[in-house]
Amino acid sequence: MKPNDFQLVHRLRVRWAEVDMQKIVFNAHYLMYFDTAITDYWRALALPYEEAMTQLGGELYVKKASVEYHRSARFDDRLAVALKCERIGNSSMVFTGAIFRGDELLVTCELVYVFADPASQTSRPVPPGLRSLVERFEAGESILEIKIGEWTELQLDVASIRRAVFVQDQCSALEGEWDEYDGSALHAVAFNALGQGIASGRLVRQHNASGKISRLAVHRALRGGGIGRAILGALVIASQKRGDHEIMLHAPGRAEDFYLREGFMTRGEPFIEAGTLCTEMFKPI
Ligand SMILES: CC(C)(COP(=O)(O)OP(=O)(O)OC[C@H]1O[C@@H](n2cnc3c(N)ncnc32)[C@H](O)[C@@H]1OP(=O)(O)O)[C@@H](O)C(=O)NCCC(=O)NCCS
DSSP, X not given: OOGGGOSEEEEEEOOGGGBOXXXXXOTTHHHHHHHHHHHHHHHXXXXXXXXXXXXXXXXXXXXXXXXXXXXXXXXXXXXXXXXXXXXXXXXXXXXXXXXXXXXXXXXXXXXXXXXXXXXXXXXXXXXXXXXHXXXXXXXXXXXXXXXXXXXXXXXXXXXXXXXXXXXXXXXXXXXXXXXXXXXXXXXXXXXXXXXXXXXXXXXXXXXXXXXXEEEEEEOGGXXXXXXXXXXXXXXXXXXXXXXXSEEEEEEEGGGHHHHHHTTOEEEEEEEEETTEXXXXXXXXX
């Protein structure tokens, strides 16, 4: 068994508070490590857990968790917590987990989750949409659909993502939801397998035949999973296709590293835009 045998690998570092008097990780913490990896699993499926479970009409409950300890982890160890969905029954989903230090196997587990009605806490069949999504993910297939289109086609999804990210999370004014550039911009929306819009961005054509990317927003529960990169990539390709000679954007300080990794370069001095310190960044095409 190796970390590469799994689609989902969560990485962590052992903290001082997690080791016991024997200077090894206290046994109960491993269940917490697996639980954190399960949260990553839903993120990797592009499912914002709460909204997804509401749409699916149930919740997932742990019915059984068994852990086997092979070797000990110690303070400061870097661990890889790997998970896979081994099988889906009628109402149950069985996950196999393994914790590695490098390629050394330390701990294995089996987690039985049951899909159930939250009011009565009685089991229900795993919805077909969730079943096929997990099967596709485990087979290494893409689970995201990115649509590029006009405002008239995508405005409901774009507005709802922006409302959640800019208005609710960042407390921006309600006008942050849309402006006069939206009507002529090209929009990209990422949809998960349940058809929920989870990220968006837009490309505005500037008078000097460059494209300006703005309003990039990813559902807060799904950040850090490559969805922002996917939206950005789709907008860059759209810009290339229509013949722009350059793509530019205004990056808030906290997002600068993200755009640098995607091949953007900084230009000029930082400036304040809507109360935020920003840097102009560009990428020649
Ligand atoms: C989870 C819960 C809703 C399941 O209801 P239940 O009546 O106990 O379970 P059921 O008899 O309907 O069985 C449901 C599934 O679990 C499986 N299952 C039940 N007991 C099991 C066990 N001990 N080991 C493995 N699988 C088991 C059954 O085979 C069935 O699978 P299938 O539908 O895929 O064939 C209920 O037990 C519960 O609420 N438990 C408390 C949950 C909890 O607080 N968990 C900790 C925090 S999340």
